[in-house]
Amino acid sequence: MLIFLVTAFIFMRSILVPPDFGKYGHYRASAIDEIISQEIKYAGHTVCYDCHDDIVDLKKTGYHKNVACEVCHGPAALHTDDPGELKLQAPRERGYCPLCHEYISSRPTGFPQIVSASHNPMKPCISCHEPHDPKPPQTPKECDACHAEISRTKSLSHHVYVDCIECHQTPNEHKIKPREYLPSKPTTREFCGNCHSKDSTTPEEIPKIDINSHGERYMCWQCHYPHLPEAQ
Numbered sequence: 001m002l003i004f005l006v007t008a009f010i011f012m013r014s015i016l017v018p019p020d021f022g023k024y025g026h027y028r029a030s031a032i033d034e035i036i037s038q039e040i041k042y043a044g045h046t047v048c049y050d051c052h053d054d055i056v057d058l059k060k061t062g063y064h065k066n067v068a069c070e071v072c073h074g075p076a077a078l079h080t081d082d083p084g085e086l087k088l089q090a091p092r093e094r095g096y097c098p099l100c101h102e103y104i105s106s107r108p109t110g111f112p113q114i115v116s117a118s119h120n121p122m123k124p125c126i127s128c129h130e131p132h133d134p135k136p137p138q139t140p141k142e143c144d145a146c147h148a149e150i151s152r153t154k155s156l157s158h159h160v161y162v163d164c165i166e167c168h169q170t171p172n173e174h175k176i177k178p179r180e181y182l183p184s185k186p187t188t189r190e191f192c193g194n195c196h197s198k199d200s201t202t203p204e205e206i207p208k209i210d211i212n213s214h215g216e217r218y219m220c221w222q223c224h225y226p227h228l229p230e231a232q
């Protein structure tokens, strides 16, 4: 019985283990030639500089500096040998970028992520972000870029000359990440009283009230919409 098992083992081994195994240690010697003979598909990112120096220069200081060209454009060896032979594709469609940027809770914090269903849907990502030097597009300077309705309402109101930032201290980051950095909102009756209390020293044209008795139990904006205040 034992002899049978040993013979069977030796027989099976001679079938299963390739003949050149062991020539260079614990490896199959012919693997090296097989791998050498494979067609090279990737060119590496340094050769691109020969013909696309403008893009290489643009990319190397941007956020995508560590994302290699061929990650997005695919294997390019044929293209670098003869650009006419293989025209590379560019991933222009919206579905591509979320492969890396879609919000997934296990991605490292701080890695820029978006929820593509709500992040400016419908438009291709590259209509706002240059793929070789991506950054958030020009930050809007004016509040009305995003708060158009409030701004239009106010421009027809008695508060037309009261600037938004008189009433809302607005951190600059609000214009870049508006939901993470919110501006302040008035919280006290005294705030409106600074201009409207009969004790205040603001110009005469500004109508005055007695802050102690006028609508005393409520916040001013429960009766007067601050962006279109009216005194009926």
Ligand code: HEC
Binding pocket: 043, 044, 045, 047, 048, 049, 050, 051, 052, 069, 070, 073, 076, 079, 080, 081, 083, 084, 087, 088, 089, 090
């Ligand atoms: C020998 C010069 C040469 C090298 C090297 C080269 N390219 Fe090109 N590439 C070209 C030329 C020429 C075109 C324009 C071909 C055309 O419009 O038909 C082109 C076009 C492209 C395009 C355009 C595709 C489109 O949709 O318009 C991409 C993407 C591209 N190359 C990427 C690369 C990448 C990535 C590398 C490095 C791995 C690279 N190229 C290396 C010459 C080169």
Ligand code: HEC
Binding pocket: 045, 048, 052, 055, 056, 059, 064, 067, 068, 069, 070, 071, 072, 073, 090, 091, 092, 126, 131, 132
């Ligand atoms: C994050 C993905 C990404 C990476 C990385 C990337 N590209 Fe592109 N590339 C694109 C997209 C998307 C377009 C299409 C842009 C458009 O149509 O406005 C494009 C367009 C191009 C074009 C043709 C249009 C043009 O702007 O002239 C060339 C050439 C090109 N890329 C070369 C490169 C090279 C070289 C590198 C590496 C230095 C590189 N790309 C890295 C995504 C990428």
Ligand code: HEC
Binding pocket: 063, 064, 066, 067, 071, 072, 091, 096, 097, 098, 099, 100, 101, 110, 111, 112, 125, 126, 129, 130, 131, 134, 135, 136
């Ligand atoms: C292979 C993964 C990968 C792909 C694909 C990719 N990116 Fe990126 N992206 C990165 C990395 C890595 C960074 C840099 C993150 C950092 O610096 O922490 C980055 C940064 C960015 C930023 C900067 C965000 C900020 O903090 O201001 C934007 C915008 C961006 N990518 C847009 C795109 C767009 C648009 C595409 C599609 C054309 C794309 N990315 C495709 C990996 C990728």
Ligand code: HEC
Binding pocket: 094, 097, 098, 101, 112, 113, 114, 116, 119, 120, 123, 124, 125, 126, 127, 128, 129, 136, 137, 176, 177
């Ligand atoms: C209409 C223009 C527009 C389009 C289209 C757009 N973005 Fe943005 N993107 C912005 C603006 C503005 C910001 C900065 C404010 C914000 O975070 O919303 C931004 C921010 C980002 C950031 C940085 C987020 C962070 O927390 O640092 C990433 C990553 C990004 N976009 C990727 C994408 C991807 C991927 C797509 C396509 C699926 C895309 N964007 C489509 C305008 C756009």
Ligand code: HEC
Binding pocket: 140, 141, 142, 143, 144, 145, 146, 147, 164, 165, 168, 170, 174, 175, 176, 178, 179, 182, 183, 184, 185
């Ligand atoms: C890039 C677009 C953008 C710009 C520019 C912008 N905001 Fe906003 N703002 C938002 C968004 C988005 C919200 C959140 C709305 C929500 O959560 O419903 C918001 C919320 C607010 C709020 C409400 C805060 C709260 O606690 O409810 C105030 C006040 C405000 N913005 C004032 C301003 C003022 C003043 C400016 C100009 C100095 C300004 N915003 C510029 C997009 C913007």
Ligand code: HEC
Binding pocket: 143, 144, 147, 150, 151, 154, 159, 162, 163, 164, 165, 166, 167, 168, 185, 186, 221, 226, 227
């Ligand atoms: C006179 C002071 C005042 C001015 C000027 C003002 N706001 Fe307000 N705003 C307020 C008050 C008070 C609230 C809180 C209302 C509430 O809680 O019901 C508010 C609330 C908001 C909100 C939260 C959403 C809403 O409609 O209640 C936004 C957004 C906002 N303001 C944006 C703006 C923008 C943009 C401007 C400039 C175009 C502006 N505000 C000018 C006093 C002001």
Ligand code: HEC
Binding pocket: 189, 190, 192, 193, 196, 197, 207, 208, 209, 211, 214, 215, 216, 217, 218, 219, 220, 221, 222, 223, 224, 230, 231, 232
């Ligand atoms: C309970 C509702 C209510 C509250 C709360 C309220 N008001 Fe009024 N306010 C009115 C009414 C109604 C009028 C018009 C009749 C009047 O003049 O008393 C008015 C009128 C005004 C006028 C115009 C006065 C004039 O002479 O033309 C100003 C200014 C004013 N309010 C500011 C404020 C301020 C500031 C606060 C908070 C400290 C406030 N209101 C709180 C209801 C209210």
Ligand code: HEC
Binding pocket: 158, 159, 161, 162, 166, 186, 191, 192, 193, 194, 195, 196, 205, 206, 207, 220, 221, 224, 225, 226, 229, 230, 231, 232
């Ligand atoms: C920086 C000064 C300033 C602040 C702060 C301010 N207002 Fe005014 N308010 C004005 C001016 C200026 C007018 C318009 C006077 C005119 O019509 O000539 C006005 C007018 C009004 C009117 C009268 C409207 C009418 O029909 O005559 C009301 C009501 C009012 N404001 C309420 C408020 C409330 C509520 C707040 C607090 C959220 C507030 N104001 C904060 C300057 C201010």
